[in-house]
Amino acid sequence: MRKLFAAVITAFIAFSLFAPEACRAEDYVEKYREYTEEGRNVGVTEFLTGETQDGEDDGLDSFLSSLPKNVADMLPDVTGDSDPAAAGEAFGAEYFVGLIFGEIGRAVGKILPEAAVLAAMAVIVFIMKSVSDGGAVSGTAGAVMHAAFCLTASYAGVLSFESVASYLKTLASVANAAVPLVTASLVATGNVTSAGVGAAFITATSDICERIFSGAALPMIAASTALSFAESVFPGGAAVSLSSFVRKAAIWITVAVSTVSSFVFGVQSLLSSAADTAGLKTVKFAVGSFVPFVGSAVGDTVSFIAAGAAGVKSVAGVVLLAVLFALTLTPLVTLVAGKATLFAVSVLCGVLGLQRSSKLFEDLSSASSALIALTVSASSVFLVIVFAFISYGGKI
């Protein structure tokens, strides 16, 4: 009953958010009909913007040129003219394994000195507390030493909010840049309605998700971290932790947004002629993952992605996946390394008897998990968009 209620609420929110975009999609289709009736050959840019463009544009080259430099540097040399077999070879297992281990090496190299500083600070605070422990003043001294430890943690930079904010912004711009790419493949294969609907929905979803993730979820996680510091330095003995409440609310929003967007695209794919298992997976995702439990949400998203990945047939599709992979890998690996560090320091503090510090680092580790959930959810929304397009009948 609760799941049914959740599904109804999800559907209601989804269609409230996306109904205006559906109207825009109708405009696209109408515009295309006008162009074809006039006997004009419509390019992707013209289809989307109404502006005439000289020369042929298959979408891929302009998409690649619009990528941020750090992401473009991570990709092999592929263009719109590339042979699919050669592109497949360039994006082979060797490329992905090299990318993963390169990022892991970079993240570990960056995080190890920070971990050493935090571990050293834990030992220093332990020594100093042992020296000054026992008297009436030792409580105040302990609180000040803990504050110094908190500041060391803040300067260590294991929680990189800026990098997640920057990632969300870049992901939204990449999603927008992918609109001509996926539209080109759909227009080329004659799926005009899907192209119109899809272009409008991609634009709307990336915009809505970026606004909610960057404007609500991320500031809430940052605020919960600030509250964790405040609760740790000035413990009030409250039964309910406000920081934990805010963090859980942020995760709930993150999962709800990714569920809503998945639901919308799932319904679209069910309505389209090429409805397949991917669409059914999305409905399962919408109903089963409304409860804000990130592990389940990610698991179902992965199933959905696996269902859609089989449909990738061209250079553009592979490039799109590789771009998302390269884009997500850096912040994700950094966050996971940061979380591991925070967890290890929390355990060390517990062993040294610094219970207050141990609780703080446990909270920071949870904040890191929330950031990981946010990153994974944002990338999964993008992937759902791509694979929903595949189920529309596109050959990206």
Place this chain on the structure above:
Amino acid sequence: MDVLRIAGILFLSAIVALILRRTGSPLHSAVVCAGIVAAVGVCLPKIADAVETAKMIANESGAYRFFPTVLKVAVAALVCDVAADVCSGCDSPVLSKTVSTVGKIEILFIALPLFTELYRYASSLVSQV
């Protein structure tokens, strides 16, 4: 072993102070104070070693940014606690309490820049995203 020496000093001080108190001598407080100071004096080289170790860890790991503050706070707490104990030993609980209060104020004064910096960090965390 230093710990045995310290225990011996304090045990002897306690017995002598007790005898002097029973005989009505006003010197029993002085004996207690002397015992505390002597015990801390024996401990000092060990404390210096611990501080040196912490300093070495701070320098080698790069965690030296807040080390001076932590050291100042630890020393202030130690000095104030010993002074408060001496005052208690001299049958002056009011003085002992005053020393503790002054010690707390001193420690908070040392920590003010830390709290300011922490507040700024929390503010920036909320406003940066």
